[in-house]
Amino acid sequence: MAMNALSRCSNQLRRLPLTRLRQMSTSPWSFFEMAPLDPIIGLNEQFQKDDYPSKVIVGVGAYRDEKGKPFVLPSVRKAEKILAEGGLDMEYAGIAGEPRFVDLALEFAYGEDSAALKEGRIQGVQALSGTGGLRVFGEMMKKHGSTTLYLPNPSWGNHKNIFTNSGLEVKNYRYYDADNSSLDFEGMVHDIKSMPAGSIVLLHACAHNPTGMDPTLEQWKELSSVIKEQDLVTFFDCAYQGFASGDASKDAAAIRMFVEDGHLISMVQSFSKNFGLYGQRVGALSVVGRDAEEAKKVVSQMKTVIRPMYSNPPRHGARLVTTILEDPQLTAEFREECKGMADRINTMRGALKDSLESAGSTRDWSHITDQIGMFAYSGLSNEQVLEMRAKHHVYCTGDGRISMAGVTSDNVDYIANAIHDVAK
Ligand SMILES: Cc1ncc(COP(=O)(O)O)c(C=O)c1O
Known part of the structure; x- marks a missing residue:
């Protein structure tokens, strides 16, 4: 070993506590404790x-x-067959994934008739399902100065870890009234009104996990105006589109209402549940900008988070969803x-x-x-x-x-x- 490398190494060792040094003499892993099982x-x-x-x-x-x-959905089985017969290559996708998949995923959530989509103000990337999209969003927002994200209480068990690991401070807003097994809408509105401007508020787009309680359309309308007054960043987590009412378009009502009301939202979509593609990790992360240029800038920042994290997403699941959504009969x-x-x-x-x-x-x-x-x-x-x-x-x-x-x-x-x- 060269002299300066040797002294660098002994300097680093000198900085380690004595107990850890002793443990390292037997195995570099000897001081690792067994982590608790994931609660889900x-x-x-x-x-x-x-x-x-x-x-x-x-x-x-x-x-x-x-x-x-x-x-496994029969339509997914059919799409698999079509793909298998297509002789597709196995090249890398781009950092943002399959462009055709992203277009179809956005139409699926925002609606084919969405004016903002037609204006090019909604742009997105393919994500490693819902979880991956949430993490990319968290990292990107932290990098751009956000400090605090508010979750409903309760929320999906992994949300807190995802955003804490992204470097954001996670706080709660009231959501569920356990005594009456109902939505605590008054508490929710009260807490949203107390959030400092610029905070991120995460909303479950439909079929709230774990409570199964969603705001009514009138309540969504009220939330839309309260959130606008507060000047918050609205982030929709859409993991169950189609599972709430059985109709995927109906389940997107809150998202579509917010965009029509002029909110510049961001949204993560998961295709795990509605398409039954759990292990394929199919999702999308999107943003609504004031114009196409602004939305494209945000997407470019999503890509700077993705590239050093996992480079680019897997293609098969996204190709399955594309095959289905491109074909009216399969859809x-x-x-x-x-x-x-x-x-x-x-x-x-x-x-x-x-x-x-x-x-x-x-x-x-x-x-x-x-x-x-x-x-x-x-x-x-x-x-x-x-x-x-x-x-x-x-x-x-x-x-x-x-x-x-x-x-x-x-x-x-x-x-x-x-x-x-x-x-x-
Ligand atoms: C509310 C919510 N968001 C996101 C996810 C992430 O799902 P996945 O990463 O499997 O797409 C889940 C999964 O249960 C969820 O319930």
């Missing part, structure tokens, strides 16, 4: 280890068919299939409520059928959730969130009895 994904690991025959998992938000099996089939998933979930909401009543529960479970989207925010406490896991081997997240997509005619009574037993 970690549930699957726990579930796999459980050998109880009637065990049930209703934790992770992934759709299951009537037999409780993972479901119609997809819309039917998406509605089929939403309808099955709604049927299971009714079935779970009925089973709870048949099991003898006298509690009011109407919130299960009032809520929409993939989840039922059951109202079970953490203690009750843990008891249900230990006694009945029914796994839901620690906050009592039940993925309705995992409930089937075969397991609904078993789940209802388990809930009733711990909630009596």
Whole structure:
């Protein structure tokens, strides 16, 4: 080793605490502690280890068919066949991904007739599904001087980590009234009115995770004007378009209303749930600018975050969505299939409520059928959730969130009895 490299190395070692130096003499990893399991994904690991025959998992938000099996949309199967026969190359995508996919994704959310889209004021990039798009947004905003992002309380469990790791301070606004199992709209408006100008407010575009409670259209209208008065940066997280009502266009109503009202929003889209493309990591991150030039500048900044992070996104899932959305027949089939998933979930909401009543529960479970989207925010406490896991081997997240997509005619009574037993 050259002399100056040697002394640089010994200088660095001298700066390490003695205990760490001792540990390094055996292994550079000896001082690594076991990290806690992820509260949502970690549930699957726990579930796999459980050998109880009637065990049930209703934790992770992934759709299951009537037999409780993972479901691939028939339109996606058809698109796969078309792609396989297309003899496509496997070259890198650009930093912003597949341009045709991005165009179609934006039309899907903002609407083909969107004036802002036609004016070129909405631009975007392909993202590593919803999570990747959220992180790119967080990093970009931090780089451009933002300090604080507000999340609804509660929100999807990963939001806080994503934005804290992006360097933003994460705060909450009131969203859910647990005592009445309803939206705390008054609290929400009050908290938004107290946010300092320039703060980022994250809104779930539809099918709020975990509560399944969305503002009504009138309430969205009010939020639109309150947010405008406050001069906030509005960031929509759109992970369930099609899962709330079964109609993807209807579920985009809040986004479209905000853009029509003149908000210069940003939005992340996930195609995990509506297209059932979970592991393919298909998403988009977009921005609405005052003009095309401004939107393009923002996209260029998204690209400067993406390039050193993962260079460019995978192509296959984006090509699947493109193949479907480019073809009117396949798009119609997809819309039917998406509605089929939403309808099955709604049927299971009714079935779970009925089973709870048949099991003898006298509690009011109407919130299960009032809520929409993939989840039922059951109202079970953490203690009750843990008891249900230990006694009945029914796994839901620690906050009592039940993925309705995992409930089937075969397991609904078993789940209802388990809930009733711990909630009596
Ligand atoms: C509200 C919300 N946003 C984003 C995501 C991220 O999803 P993905 O990264 O799988 O697209 C999820 C997933 O559950 C979610 O519920």
